[in-house]
Amino acid sequence: MAAPAALQRSVVSPAGRHTASLIFLHGSGDTGQGARTWIKQILNQDMAFQHIKVIYPTAPARPYTPMKGAFSTVWFDRYKISNDCSEHIESIDSMCQGLTDLINDEIKNGIAKNRILIGGFSMGGGMAMHLAYRFHQDLAGVFALSSFLNKDSAVYQVLKRNEGVLPELFQCHGTADELVLYSWGEETNRMLKSLGVSTSLHTFLGLHHELNRAEIEKLKTWIVKKLPVEEAKTNE
Numbered sequence: 001m002a003a004p005a006a007l008q009r010s011v012v013s014p015a016g017r018h019t020a021s022l023i024f025l026h027g028s029g030d031t032g033q034g035a036r037t038w039i040k041q042i043l044n045q046d047m048a049f050q051h052i053k054v055i056y057p058t059a060p061a062r063p064y065t066p067m068k069g070a071f072s073t074v075w076f077d078r079y080k081i082s083n084d085c086s087e088h089i090e091s092i093d094s095m096c097q098g099l100t101d102l103i104n105d106e107i108k109n110g111i112a113k114n115r116i117l118i119g120g121f122s123m124g125g126g127m128a129m130h131l132a133y134r135f136h137q138d139l140a141g142v143f144a145l146s147s148f149l150n151k152d153s154a155v156y157q158v159l160k161r162n163e164g165v166l167p168e169l170f171q172c173h174g175t176a177d178e179l180v181l182y183s184w185g186e187e188t189n190r191m192l193k194s195l196g197v198s199t200s201l202h203t204f205l206g207l208h209h210e211l212n213r214a215e216i217e218k219l220k221t222w223i224v225k226k227l228p229v230e231e232a233k234t235n236e
Contacts, residue, residue, distance in 0.1 A: 006098075006101065007057040007058060007059075007060070007098055007099070007101075007102055008031075008032065008057065008058040009032050009055050009056060009057040009058065009102070010031075010032040010033040010036045010055075010056040010058075011053060011054070011055050011056070012036065012046045012047065012048050012053070012054040012056075013053055014048070014049055014050060014051050014052055014053050015048065015049070015050050016050045016051055017051060018051065018052075018053050018109075018111070019051045019052075019111070019115060019229070019230045020051055020052045020053070020111060020115040020116065020117075020140075020227040020230075021052065021053045021054075021055060021106045021111050021115065021116045021117075022049075022052050022053070022054045022055065022116075022117045022118075022119075022223060022227070023055045023057065023099070023102060023103070023116070023117070023118040023119075023128075024036075024039075024047075024054060024055070024056050024119065024120055024121075024124070025057065025059075025075060025099075025118070025119070025120030025121070025123075025124030025125070025127050025128055026056065026058070026059070026073075026120060026121060026124050027120070027121045027122035027123050027124055027146075028064070028072060028073075028074045028075075028122060028123040029072045029073055029074065030073065030121075031058040031073055032055075032056030032057050032058040033056065033058070035056050035120075035121065035124075036054075036056045038211065039211065039216060042211060042212065042213050042216055043213065043216060047216065047220065049223070049224070050229060051227075051229050051230065052223065052227055053106075053111075055102070055106075057099070057102060058073060059073045059074055059075045059095070060073070060098075061073050062074060062077065062091070063077070064077060064078075065077050065078060065079055065080070065088075066078055066080060066081050074123060075092075075095050075123055075124065075126075075127040076088055076091040076092040076094075076095050076123070076127065077091040081179065081180075082150075083148050083149070083150050083151055083181075083184040083187065083188075084150070084151055085150065086150070086152065087150050087152070087153060087154060089154055092127070092130050092154070095127060096130060096131050096134070096135055099118075099127070099131050100131070100135065100136070103116060103118075103136060103139075113136070113138050113139060114138060114139070114140050115140060115227060115230075116139050116140055117139065117140045117141050117142070117143065117223060117226055117227060118131060118132055118136075118139060118142060118143075119141075119142055119143030119144055119145070119170070120143075120144070120145070120147070121145045121146060121147070121211060122145070122146050122147055122179075122180060122209065123147070124147070125143065125144030125145055125146070125147025125171075126144070126147045126148060126149060128142050128143070128144060128147075129142060129144055129147070129149055129155055129169070129188075129192075130153075130154065130155055132167050133155045133158060133159060133166065133167070133192075133197070134154060134155055134158045137162070137164060137165075137166055137167060138167075139167045140167065140226050140227055141167045141168045141169070141170065141222075141226045142167050142168070142169050142170070143169070143170040143171070143172075143219060143222070143223075144169065144170075144171045144172075144185075144188075145171075145172045145173075145211060145215065145219070146172070146173055146174065146177055146179075146180050146185070146209055146210070146211075147171070147173075147180065147185065147188070148180050148181075148184035148185050148187070148188045149188045149191070149192075151187075153191075155192075156191055156192075156195060159192070159195035159196065159197070160195060162195070162196065166196055166197050166198070167197075168197070168198045168199070168200075168226070169189070169192055169197050169198070169199040169200070170200055170202075170219065170222045171185060171188070171189050171199060171200065171201045171202065172201075172202045172203075172204060172215045172218070172219070173185035173186070173201065173202075173203060173204065173207075174203075174204045174205075174206070174207025174208055174209070174210070175203060175204065175205050175206060175207065176205075176206050176207055176208045177207070177208055177209045178208060178209060179209040180209060182203070185201065186201065189201040202215070202218055
């Protein structure tokens with residue numbers, strides 16, 4: 001099979017020395033630039049850090065079954081938008097390869113794997129959980145905003161056999177979410193916790209399928225906790 005083409009990306013460079021990286025995966029039908037702009041509108045500035053590079057990749061367009069096969073920028077296909085159906089594992093695994101290349105690009109740039117965070121909004125958060133918990137358990141952490149995993153997710157199957165230390169999960173979800181129900185996010189959190197993941201679930205009363213400022217500020221605090229500024233190494 002031909003290697004997937006490198007993913008297009010929008011990048012916010014760190015203000016100072018680059019010692020960590022954050023990969024933010026957009027929701028279905030969006031783009032990396034679109035997710036960056038959305039966050040910028042909410043914060044009135046880019047989500048930026050002194051030492052962390054923020055990367056917003058764009059999913060390649062593919063036929064998307066919930067849109068009757070119309071092309072959309074989605075990380076993977078779904079049979080339907082429900083937590084109670086099979087996962088489209090072939091498309092998930094194919095995208096895991098493309099995103100692994102993105103992680104490897106950062107490692108080639110001198111960033112240790114435990115200094116890389118991955119997460120996203122909606123489908124992007126679901127994609128991040130597959131990528132980290134099935135293939136990259138040595139990442140610094142995972143965040144999932146308004147996201148869920150299917151009830152029989154391949155993630156759960158892998159973690160049932162796992163005995164190692166797993167990346168921490170930071171989850172946020174609005175109680176008024178009408179697309180990805182709050183209960184789906186809650187169940188995902190509960191399942192991952194039961195399988196050994198250190199998780200937190202931050203509930204936003206009245207929030208729909210969207211981001212808000214309080215949520216992003218909470219996320220930023222967690223990011224800096226997981227990826228603190230490193231002291232510059234001096235030659236002994």
